[in-house]
Each structure stands twice: as C-alpha cells, then as structure tokens.
Amino acid sequence: MEPHIPQLDARLATAAALVRPGEAVADIGCDHGKLTAFLAASGRYPKVIGADLRPGPLSKARRTLAEAGLCAKAELRLGDGLSVLAPGEVGTIVLAGVSAQTTADILVAAPWVFARGGPRLVLVPATKHALLRGWLYTHGFALLRDIPVQAAGRWYAVMAAEYIGEALSPTAVSLAACLYGETGREPGAAAYQALQRAKLAKMRLGLPGEAPLAQAIDALLAQAGTTV
C-alpha cells in the first residue's frame, strides 16, 4: 500500500508553518494525528511527539502514522496536557482544537512553560479567541503572530506566542486587543474582525451604560461605524 501523508486544512497548515524549525515539537491533543504525521513527514524536526488525554484518539493517531509509513518518525504519548513532556524537551508546543479555557488550564499546570527562552506556543483555540488572548497578555506572553484562517466554514485564529515575562494587568488589556489581537497585520483581518465585532451586541446585553465594558464595547462599535 502506498504511504498516505495526510492533507491539512488551512487551520492546521497555518499552525504547522508557525512551528520552530530544527527543534523538537509536540502536538498536544493530537486526536486523528494528521498534524503529528505532517510534521514527522517534513523531516524538519529532530523529534515529533503526538499526545492525547484519551486512548481512543491516540489509536487514531497511531493508525494515521501507520498509513503514512511514519511510525518510526513520531512518538505517541498518552496523558494529560504537558505532563507527557519533560521541561525543555520541545521547542514548540502545538495546542489546537481545544477550548481557550482548556488551553489555559493545560499551560498553568506546566510552570516550566513560563520562562524566557522557553517553548513557542502555537495555539488554535476551538472557541473564545478573545479570552485566550486576554489570558496570554496577562500571563506574560507576547503574540508573535495571530493569523485568521477559515476552515470548514468557520473562522479560527492561529496564534504563535512566546513568554516575555511582562504580564499586563487585566485593566491594561483593551477589549480591542482581546477581540482582534494582532490579526490586523494579516490577510483576512477585515472579515475576521467583522465577525468578532458581531459578538459585541450579545456581550453588551444587560450591561449598564456606565459599566467600563459597556463603554469599551460602545467605543469599538462607534469606531467601526455601528451601534447596538
């Protein structure tokens, strides 16, 4: 049988492009293993690790690697979050397809990630992009890239973050920074930002006019020439 290297959608292809070349990489929450296999096939990384919390997804990943003829080129590990890694073992950690909250919980459980010169994080939250950006800014991370991509009819943000040790206070992080991040520098920004802006009306519901969040929402909508 011919080896079958999986095709990646725009979301995972963009994540793959943000991995630091020449260093080990871990795909945490690898599930089907397509990204793990793609990274292993590229030959650009000295070690490729795919990991998942549950045995079912990990067997899917094992099958994907077998079909691609890549079993010897990637390690699969079963376990919770970054507990499967030794501190400093990889140069990039990819966390794609889990919620913003799960992403933050997984990172908080691994204090070695919070170090200057530590691993690059490549993050593709399944939900609540704004929440994850706010968390990154208030926990000492800088967003190096923040790329809006469309896959299967939905918009995603593919983020590359590195720890710089400058944790902003929550009041210093603007609503615009959480909502749009660094997407303004990327193609697709206008459509992505319009979609993010469309969430503001729901967020504004029930807030008294004098609430700081209500004022921030009103200011953003006014800037965009819309109101709730």
Ligand SMILES: C[S@@+](CC[C@H](N)C(=O)[O-])C[C@H]1O[C@@H](n2cnc3c(N)ncnc32)[C@H](O)[C@@H]1O
């Ligand atoms: C929706 S899949 C995403 C698969 C792939 N990363 C992608 O983006 O297409 C989410 C995967 O994350 C795994 N997962 C959830 N919480 C996890 C944790 N704490 N540690 C490791 N894996 C986790 C789930 O078991 C599931 O296989």
